[in-house]
Amino acid sequence: MTLGVRHDDLRRRNRAMVIAAVRRDGQPSRTELVSRTGLSHSTISAISSDLIAEGVLRPVKSGENEVVRRGRPQISLGLEPRAATVLTVVLLLNTLSATVFDYAGRIVTQRRQRLSTLNATRDDLIGAVTTMIEALLVDAGRTPKDVMRLTMAVQGITDSNARAMLWTPITPESDIPFADILERRFGFPVTVQNDCNMIAVALRARDPERYRDNFVTLLLSNGIGMGLVLRGELFTGAYSSGGEFGHMIHRPGGALCRCGRHGCIEAYAGNYAIQREAAGRSDQAEPDADVDPETMLRLAGDARAGDGPARAAFIRAGEAIGYGLGSLFALIDPAPVAIVGPGTLAFDVMEPSIREAIAQTAGGQHDAVISFDLEADEMPLILEGCARRALEAVDNELFAPGYIATMQAGA
Amino acid sequence: MTLGVRHDDLRRRNRAMVIAAVRRDGQPSRTELVSRTGLSHSTISAISSDLIAEGVLRPVKSGENEVVRRGRPQISLGLEPRAATVLTVVLLLNTLSATVFDYAGRIVTQRRQRLSTLNATRDDLIGAVTTMIEALLVDAGRTPKDVMRLTMAVQGITDSNARAMLWTPITPESDIPFADILERRFGFPVTVQNDCNMIAVALRARDPERYRDNFVTLLLSNGIGMGLVLRGELFTGAYSSGGEFGHMIHRPGGALCRCGRHGCIEAYAGNYAIQREAAGRSDQAEPDADVDPETMLRLAGDARAGDGPARAAFIRAGEAIGYGLGSLFALIDPAPVAIVGPGTLAFDVMEPSIREAIAQTAGGQHDAVISFDLEADEMPLILEGCARRALEAVDNELFAPGYIATMQAGA
DNA sequence: CTCTTTTTTTCGAGCCTCGAAAAAAATAAT
DNA sequence: ATTATTTTTTTCGAGGCTCGAAAAAAAGAG
Structure with missing residues (x-):
């Protein structure tokens, strides 16, 4: 149900806006807040003095990058740590x-x-x-x-x-x-x-230039997780956290997945799947519960060295991820992708087949926008x-x- | 950039809310508007008399279903057609x-x-x-x-x-x-x-009970189109209208699609694909540009009659749609589906294989929520x-x- | 020490919403 | 027919918010 805007909501919203601006921009001055929020000097002044009195914000000495100028210096506002x-x-x-x-x-x-x-x-x-x-x-x-x-x-x-x-x-x-x-x-x-x-929330906060309205984060590890931001909002399902990229179907009735089903992307691109394939075991074989990063690094080394089963396994994994991204992009249009986690250590081995697979799909149309950033440490x-x-x-x-x-x- | 709420935005928003409530609810009285919007009697009175004076709304005789009660009768408000x-x-x-x-x-x-x-x-x-x-x-x-x-x-x-x-x-x-x-x-x-x-917009307006926060509309015809509403908002891509369900990949490198790529869902479930398959042609054969509904009805009749190539073609089509919905549901969680267009005429033939395919996927978990409504005429x-x-x-x-x-x- | 510049605060005006009371418009009761 | 009751709608004053303009504050420049 959509509700009317009450009169007192006004102040609440604008307070929230000021706090959010301070959290986002570090230590803005009141003047900067005026231009960020579009509110008047008077309003910003009133709200910020309230917030300071309540112990939410505090005036801080603007440290180093203060430009020495004529006129009254700007007073930066910061978050009060003890709030x-x-x-x-x-x-x-x-x-x-x-x-x-x-x-x-x-x-x-x-x-x-x-x-x-x-x-x-x-x-x-x-x-x-x-x-x-x-x-x-x-x-x-x-x-x-x-x-x-x-x-x-x-x-x-x-x-x-x-x-x-x-x-x-x-x-x-x-x-x-x-x-x-x-x-x-x-x-x-x-x-x-x-x-x-x-x-996804963290990346958006860290680099709002690059990760703003639409982007995808893929956590490559034993399983494959996804975080999705669309129109600037974190995407979740209707009932669950949603975004189960790893369990989109890559090949109907295909390889056995850790989730018990067949043909999920993860069953080709999860660490356990790559290891299973490289070891020459059947793709219907029960997967190992945990594969350590060292093993994956070794396999990636083998794959870089030449045409062996390890290389084939990574190519298969890249294909699964690529076709999955292609299908995702068919739905949401292409977007920047951040690759996070242990999988980054072997990402160079997979990237060509990922890109090749995406190019085979409708999602590959605007391939200029598709870029991969790597962040090894997810913690x-x-x-x-x-x-x-x-x-x-x-x-x-x-x-x-x-x-x-x-x-x-x-x- | 998030902007502060100006004082005059208040009235504008509340006006919009009143208009939207009248458009949605038919002919509400001022008292009903009070409970719909949460605004006070005074505010509703002021806004609605403004809107009437401006020729946007008009008081209407509350027609038939007026309950004869004591007290001043409610005056229904309707949209002024000439506005x-x-x-x-x-x-x-x-x-x-x-x-x-x-x-x-x-x-x-x-x-x-x-x-x-x-x-x-x-x-x-x-x-x-x-x-x-x-x-x-x-x-x-x-x-x-x-x-x-x-x-x-x-x-x-x-x-x-x-x-x-x-x-x-x-x-x-x-x-x-x-x-x-x-x-x-x-x-x-x-x-x-x-x-x-x-x-999707129309269905939401027609039956807000059923189609509210999350639902999918599939237009089954020569091609396959999708409309998607998530969290009550119409979903579009970052660059395009998005939601190209028909071009998610069903089988990498598979059947030739009208779009020139291979393995799209549409290349299995579009009318042309069903007809191509039922006619015993290769799934790499150039598809017909347009297949008329009569042909599809005949094929559906053949499929209902027994195990022939037509039946196999519809099963294949259902599989493609089902696995596609399964992958979609892995991302957004299961949601009600409205099937629209000529494809409804043969939907009974496909439904079993659709449901079977969904059940093989991670999206099949909450299968209680998955229901199919049919609307034959899309126009x-x-x-x-x-x-x-x-x-x-x-x-x-x-x-x-x-x-x-x-x-x-x-x- | 005064002038200029820039930032921040103060103050009154103008809106908007709200609650309470009044007005309006019907039915029920006498 | 007239009065009482009930329900809806409007009116009116109070309080709160944002805004613009002016004042105050705090620095460097001359």
Whole structure:
């Protein structure tokens, strides 16, 4: 239902806009805010002095790049780090980490541990997460009451309301409602997000020039994940986090996928699929649960060396990814692609066959726009995306309630 | 760039909201508008009396279903038909039609003609459209000055700004900038839209219960078109109208498609592909340009009769559509599907293999949500969608400037 | 020490929405 | 026929927000 705009929504929206501008642009002055938002000097002045009085923003000494000019110098505004504390938890294959961030988005404390997720029970996982959060809060000298929000990223599918992990390759367990569990335990709001979506959020924040309205992030690892931004908004499915690129069908009835079905892209392009093929095993053979990056590097080396089974395996993988991107581009038009994760180490081996496959499809029409950027390490991106998501939610809900955020899907 | 909300935007947005509510709900009273929009009685009263004074709305006798009750009777508000005139043009294979609508969305005058699009030159097409509009205006007793907007629907790909027909199967010509041409000729604003997208707009307006936030429309005919609504918004690509479902890849390197590539879904499920297969021709054979519905009906009859080549052809077609929907659903999650066009006449033959194929995919998980509705005649839907698009643009731009519409992609 | 320039704040005007009260228009009751 | 009741719609004053213009503040230039 579309609702009318109330009179008091005005101030809330404009407050949110100011906060968002400060978060995005670093430390803008009031004058810069005027040109960014299109609001008048008077309004910006009123809003920013309110926000400073409330402890959300603070005036900062404009550090180095101040141009020495005539006239009253501009006063830069920054986020007040003590305005809020948020938490992030990242749960990946065999790894669990948790981090405390201040309101300005800086890391306060961090914990990381190995965790055998593949044979962890439901309660093991929940217990490990809970224990780590408790220990982390002690490290940081905070209590749950100090925490305004927690954003958790998991490898796998989450629901569209960002409440639960629906399915994941990192453990046989499924449908774990982390948000409910952690909210009951700690009392602060919790959301559960897909890791690739958080990578997309982070890339957008890092390089808004390149990643703005439409782009794709592909996480190449054992599985294949995707984050998709369309028209500037993070894309999610109607029920789940969506964007299951790895499980689009490459060859109907084809190779056995980790998900139990046949012919998924992942069954050709996931690490396990490449290794299975290179080892000369049947593509119907049960895949290995985890292939380490070293093995993949070795296979990539073999493939670079000459025409062996490793090379054929990578070509097959590239084909699957390429035809998949072609089909995706047929739907959404071509867009820049960021390749993230261990798969970047062997990406040069796959790229020719990826491009060749895309060229065979309707999506290959505007191939000038199709470019691949590589980011080897996904962990910092996931962390950054989570923190940003949590902080933006605090911006909007706490300091400017009523505002509807732009990238809000499962805020 | 996100802009601040100005004070005068408030009234504009709320005006737009009131107009949109009247257009959607038929003839609501002021009291109903209060509950629809969440605005106060005073505000609704002020806005609606303004709109009546401006000749946009008008009070109407609430006709039949008035419940006889105590108290002052509600006064229904309706759209003033004379407030605006809009035009629609629909250009399909061998058919051109143009229609005049009043502001209330009722047809005033219509023209329709056969036109051999396949061997029409660029100038033939432009000339035919221009001539028909001129004749239609004479029929309706209007001048170009009376027309507030024209929305044109074409079979094929349009650009994302809705200015031009980029590619179409109905003629070898491409890149015809109809919007520029017609705007220069007639002076009113023109947009060019993809036919399937207009079908989606119409279905959403017709049955908002069923077609609301997420749904798919498939136009099964010689080619295969798609309209996609996600999160309540019409989906378009970054550069084009997007949603080229028919050209997602079903089998890499497979059957020859009308587009010249190999393995597209359309190359298995378009009418020409079914006929080619049923006739026992190679799937690399050059496809027929147009297969009439009668032939398809006959083939469907053969398929229903028993295990012949026709049956096999429809099964293959269903598979292609099913795997395609499965891949689509892997990305966006399952959604209701409306099947539109001549293909509905043989849909019962394909449905089992469609469902079977979807079940083999990751998109088959929530198969309870997957349902198929049939609409045999696409023409009224396209017309209705175009008219609605044009009228909503008039609502927003003329009578409530500054408001950002919900389904705005290429308004 | 004054002038100029630039940024930021202050102040009154003009809108807009809201709530409460009044007005309007019907049916029900006497 | 007249009054009471009920429901819808309009009117009116209050409060809040943004805006433009003017004032104040804070620096360098002369």
